[in-house]
Amino acid sequence: MLNFNFTPFPVIETEHFILRRITDDDVNEVFELRSNPETMKYIPRPLVKTTEDALEHIGMIEEKIVKNEGINWGITLKGNPEILGIIGFYRLQPENYRAEIGYMLLPEFHGKGIITEAVKRLISYGFDDLKLHSIEAVIDPENFASEKVLQKCNFVKEAHLKEAEFYDGKFLDKVIYSLLIS
Template sequence: MLTLNFNPFPNLETERLLLRRVLQSDVNEVFALRSNEEVMKYIPRPIANTIADATAHIETIDNTINNNEGINWAITLKGSDQLIGLIGHYRIQPNNYRAEVGYILNPSFQRQGIIVEAMKEVVEYGFKEMKLHSIEAVIDPNNSGSEKVLIKSGFKKEAHFIENQFYQGKFLDTAVYSLRNNQSEEI
């Protein structure tokens, strides 16, 4: 079984990005993301209606990190501390050496390869540091942008579930993509 420890918090760097801990001072940027109907269109979670909602989301992120149950990074451009997105490992299954990756990005920065670039580091961290065997992503099958990110990042489609999720009075489909750690040792 996995033993996770996110203390001290691991900052990650790419050519253009710094992935750092989400801070309470990021509350306005988190609110801008989570209150944007277009950004949240394919994410079956309540939209943020107030700054308090964004504050609560940051507190949830902190609690999952502090309890070693999940890890999220603020996506920032090098040279700027402004949060432009979030990415992280959610729903970690220690017994199965598996986690779900999720991400969200400010629309002004979409279609620039930022999530693919961040994903490479987050996947590497998951495999090398967390010792995951596989990473999955669960998306709305209509989210072609997210599907492209996953395919560019080496993920393969595992499943398409029909109306398996009930949200806001509707049944929704989900698609599962995954990536296996080909370097992992037998447990």
């Protein structure tokens, strides 16, 4: 079984971006991401309503890192520390050598290849550094932009689960994509 250790926190660089630790100083950006109905459209979680809610979310991210149960990064442009989005391994399954990747990006940055570049870098981090065997992504079947990112990154559709989650008074479908180490 794998043992994860995110101390020291791994700052990751891509061609255009720095993936860095999210801190309380990022509360406004996290609030903007998590309170935006467009950003949260395909994420079945309640919208953040206050900066206190955003701080609680940052605290939850930090707790998972400290406990080595998950890791998230703020996506920033090189030379600009402001967060454009969040990406990470939300659910680690060390016993299965598997992790679930997830990401979100402010709407004004959609369609610019940012998430694709970040996902490709996290794939190599997951396989090379964390020693994962597989990475999965669980998306809403209507989230065509996310599906396109996953396909560009060579993920394969494994399943379409009908009405697999109950949220906000309705049953939601989920689609699972995965990538095996090559």
